[in-house]
Amino acid sequence: MWFDAGRMNDEEPAVKATYGLFSPSTGILDSHSFMQSLLHLAQNNGVKFAPYTQIQAVGRCPSGFTLDSLIDDGKSEQGYVFHADYFINSAGLDAVSLAKKVEGLDPVHIPSLYMCKGDYYSYLARNPFNHLIYPLPESNTQGLGIHSTVDMVGRLRFGPDSEYVNRRSVAVNTEKTEKFVQGIMNYFPKISPKDLQPAYAGIRPKLTAEGEPPSDFKIQLSDEHGIPGLVQLFGIDSPGLTASLAIGEEIVTGIS
Numbered sequence: 001m002w003f004d005a006g007r008m009n010d011e012e013p014a015v016k017a018t019y020g021l022f023s024p025s026t027g028i029l030d031s032h033s034f035m036q037s038l039l040h041l042a043q044n045n046g047v048k049f050a051p052y053t054q055i056q057a058v059g060r061c062p063s064g065f066t067l068d069s070l071i072d073d074g075k076s077e078q079g080y081v082f083h084a085d086y087f088i089n090s091a092g093l094d095a096v097s098l099a100k101k102v103e104g105l106d107p108v109h110i111p112s113l114y115m116c117k118g119d120y121y122s123y124l125a126r127n128p129f130n131h132l133i134y135p136l137p138e139s140n141t142q143g144l145g146i147h148s149t150v151d152m153v154g155r156l157r158f159g160p161d162s163e164y165v166n167r168r169s170v171a172v173n174t175e176k177t178e179k180f181v182q183g184i185m186n187y188f189p190k191i192s193p194k195d196l197q198p199a200y201a202g203i204r205p206k207l208t209a210e211g212e213p214p215s216d217f218k219i220q221l222s223d224e225h226g227i228p229g230l231v232q233l234f235g236i237d238s239p240g241l242t243a244s245l246a247i248g249e250e251i252v253t254g255i256s
Contacts, residue, residue, distance in 0.1 A: 014128035016189050026132060030152050031241055038244075050082075058087060058102040064229050086255055089232040093168070093205050099232055109225040111218065111234050114206040118143065118160025119172050121180050122199040127156040128188070135187045143204075143238070146183035157199055158184055164210040165203070172198040204237035219247065221254040231255060 003011065003020040012020070043049060052073045059066040067082040091098045096113040099105060133148040143162040150156055158180055163173075177193050184191045207215040217240065220232040231251050240247070 012130055012133065014190065015133060015187050017187060022131075028132070028150060028152070029241070034241075050080075053080075055098060055101060058098075060103050060227070084229075086229040086231070088251060089230070090236070092236065093203060095205065095232065095234050095236075099234075102227070102230065105225060105227060105230070109220065109232075111207050112209075113234065114209050115165050115168065116143070116204045116206045116210075116237070117163045117165045117170075117201055118204060119163075119176055119201045120157050120159030120199040121177070121196045123148075123156040123158060123195055124197055125192075125195040127154065128190070129156070133187060135183075146180060148184075148188075158196070159199075160202065164206075168203060170201045170203065172201045174198045205235055206237060207235035217243075217247070219250055219254070229255065 001022040001024065003022055005018050008015060008017045008020045011022070039049060050069070050071065052071055054070045054072065055067055056070055057068040059068065061083075064083065064085040065087045067084060067087070069080045069082060071078045071080055087102070089095055089098050089102075093113070093115065096110055099110045100107075127150070129148055132150070135145050135147060137143070137145050143160065146158050146161055148156060148158055161176065161179065161183070176198075177196050180196055181191055181193050207218060215235060217236050218232075218234040220234065222228050222230060225232070231254060233247070236247070
């Protein structure tokens with residue numbers, strides 16, 4: 001639904017915008033409850049959940065795959081071999097390193113992966129918005145820009161930004177307040193630095209390097225790499241959670 005400046009001012013008086021695109025179905029999701037629900041459904045259908053487990057090697061056998069694993073709960077370590085008809089590599093930031101452990105997989109089918117960190121800042125004042133606000137993304141950037149969202153209890157936060165990193169650390173950079181203010185001010189001119197507080201950060205797996213055009217998710221099936229029963233998911237960053245059920249359907253179709 002297209003909003004002109006007048007309608008934008010009626011709907012979101014705190015937002016500076018000439019036009020707006022309204023999406024009535026856009027909202028937020030309790031990601032933890034969602035994942036717990038999926039786990040519960042999976043276990044009810046016979047899935048074995050093995051936490052604290054590292055895959056050491058993925059072998060191939062006539063019936064599928066053998067997974068040489070190490071179970072380490074912090075108290076003891078135990079080796080274990082799993083047998084599987086299908087192997088779905090959905091390891092996120094570790095998908096590339098896991099792919100390198102698959103017996104017989106040609107390295108040409110293993111892409112480069114780049115880590116892109118995103119920080120979030122909480123907004124301490126009263127929420128001035130009536131909806132989630134997404135600014136127009138800048139060209140040739142990774143991500144959607146510093147937008148506004150709310151958590152499950154209605155607290156407002158801004159983010160994420162995009163910063164390519166070489167090491168895994170989800171410590172929030174507390175020196176980005178001015179960068180966030182400048183980004184937010186483009187659509188919320190009344191933002192004040194004193195109302196922002198570092199909240200949390202995450203790291204997204206990207207398939208393109210800094211400065212390169214963004215890439216789409218990569219769902220790699222056997223018709224590409226030649227190994228029956230193997231599915232690999234690379235570069236599944238945001239909105240991977242939103243698309244997770246559709247990705248699952250795509251996988252089922254691909255291995256059926």
